[in-house]
Amino acid sequence: MVATTHSWFVGAGTVLLVLLLGIGGSPAVASDSAGTAIQTQTVNTTLDVQAIPGSISYTNPARISGTLRTANGTPVATEQVRLEVENRTRLVRTDGNGSFAFQYRPRSARTGTTDVSVRYIPDQSATYRGDTATATVSVTQVTPTLTLDRSPSRLATGDELVVTTAVRVNGAGVSDIPIELRIGGTLFKRVVTGSNGTVRTVIRLPPVSTGEQTVSAVIPYEDRAIAGERAAESITVEPRPVMISMDATRVDGAIAVNGTVLTGDGRAVPGQSVQFSTEGQQQGSAETDENGTFETRLSTDALPEGDSSVTVTARFDESNTNFGTAEASATIDLSGGAATSPTEQPESVLQALVSEVRSFFTVPVTAAVVTGVILMLLEVIARRLGLYSDAVPESDDTETTVPTDAENVRVTDTTVATDTDETNASESDDDTPTSASRPTDRMGQAIAAGEYDLAVTMAYESVSDDLRATASLQNGKTHWELLEWCEDSALSADQVDTVRSVVAAYDRAAFSADSMDRASAEVAVERARDFQVDSLS
Incomplete structure (x- = not known):
């Protein structure tokens, strides 16, 4: 019976893995008629970019032209190639000589004389290797108009605030x-403008002080082609009444306290402090979790000897927020050592036992237990119906395969950010999804499953973890601050370029209203895989 039950769990786990890994489809692998993978030889390329004369700006864009050839000088002719400039990719088509041209409007490029990097990013299925070229340009700054709208103008903590910039x-x-x-x-969210220059986001108002507050939008640029700007609107934060409930019991010589803090309309109040006292003496505090619940144990050492009871008070008073003040009390009988004697006070012991059982049966544990019971019941039913037996098959030559249906695999279209009104006759939109290498890690699995935002997030975490481990950086830095630190560090230009590319992709994946496309996610993952910092000395 144990072995059979185990087989049910293994079978169920296999089905779940097939569903999780198979929903997004798997990338095609080139093979011959015998099913053997075909190994292709990659070819080095040389990317050349011509000098950019004069001064450029967002309103006075540059025309970047160049050639793409193999290492032996053969043009990469009449092909659609992907180029990256300023962390933005575009598709251009080369002519018969491998030449290309496109328009470039600087955004985050530093003002003054600066180097602009142009990077060739071959498709995963291509036989070419990438290359990078730089062009020195003079960039002048343009001051944009930044607008901000918010709705509603009066709200309280937990209410939805719609912000459009x-x-x-x-x-x-x-x-x-x-x-x-x-x-x-106080920073509460980062967003990125869409193709029309606008972005709309919805947040729940965090705990802030009651009264008039300022909502501001900031372009965090300094000495860049697009100037940093700030726009602001005011909102009125109204008070939010709260209520607190509490239970207290004596357990093992201490006082076990637990309870919940909710708003007047029943919403949880997370991440806030609750203060405790016994007979007017401060006894510590506890923080509410995501469900607004709290729990702690209070010492009885400071209680006067001989007292037959004690009053425990829980007080919620966060003066720096718009939450109201709430208080709850409970009296505990201390006479006769009731907390440790089940015969004298069985109710207290029972409550403590119930509390321990509740703390053990978390959602994952409960789900596992319920799943196990269901599988065992299914096994019993199957045995009674004679659907299977424990006999070992005489032959295991038959190979079991999982059927697939290519028509049921949904492919997400790849989109590429391009400059408005920048595409000339040699450029085209990228409507063809690129193939990825077979996933060998969590990032690859995420891409195969169509979770491009998740893949980019893991790529950024990989790079930032490597940097923090090498340079002992604090975890408080944002991704943009991490990039600024790298730009001022001893990292090589290629390493900084990798960090810049991954940070930009992460910013889009985590904060943009538009989902990450597969091609951009593959680029971020590939660059994160290649990134390695041994020392910054």
């Missing part, structure tokens, strides 16, 4: 501009 230059929207949203100077 737009970045425009000469009345036209500017895409791919990062914007920091703040309340009273």
